[in-house]
Amino acid sequence: MQLTVPTKMNSRYVMIASATVLAALGLLFSFAPEETLAFLGQPATGAVPVLLQLAGALYLGFAVMNWTAKASVLGGIYGKAILLGNFLHFTMGALALLKAAIDPGFGTLFWVLTGIYAALTLQFGRMLFLHPATQG
Numbered sequence: 001m002q003l004t005v006p007t008k009m010n011s012r013y014v015m016i017a018s019a020t021v022l023a024a025l026g027l028l029f030s031f032a033p034e035e036t037l038a039f040l041g042q043p044a045t046g047a048v049p050v051l052l053q054l055a056g057a058l059y060l061g062f063a064v065m066n067w068t069a070k071a072s073v074l075g076g077i078y079g080k081a082i083l084l085g086n087f088l089h090f091t092m093g094a095l096a097l098l099k100a101a102i103d104p105g106f107g108t109l110f111w112v113l114t115g116i117y118a119a120l121t122l123q124f125g126r127m128l129f130l131h132p133a134t135q136g
Contacts, residue, residue, distance in 0.1 A: 010127075011074045012071065014124065015074075016067070018062075019062075021116060022059045022062045022063035023067075025056070026057070026060035026063055029052045030059075033052040074127055075127060084128065086124045090120040090124055094117035094118045097113050101114045
């Protein structure tokens with residue numbers, strides 16, 4: 001006998017997790033770009049802090065979108081745009097983080113972020129490409 005959790009419940013947890021991760025990164029990048037760059041050992045010169053703040057704004061926008069969509073059924077056609085946007089973001093982000101994490105100059109933090117991004121990529125891919133009735 002196999003027990004399954006309803007799809008809406010699974011997608012709710014994925015949306016809450018992604019909103020939390022994105023909000024944390026968005027707040028950090030928006031309000032502490034120079035400190036973030038210093039922690040990463042990168043110079044905070046030129047346009048880099050402003051670009052990091054813009055990335056933070058994007059993260060916060062995605063976080064709010066995911067938080068407000070957490071109660072929606074995302075397996076059908078109405079939630080497809082949200083799933084596509086998240087799947088693309090987390091897939092491309094996981095690849096970029098993996099490229100950075102392989103470099104010995106970056107620390108464990110990049111491997112942790114790569115793991116989080118990869119896990120969210122798999123979850124959004126599952127929600128996007130599987131029929132809601134098969135997602136137990």
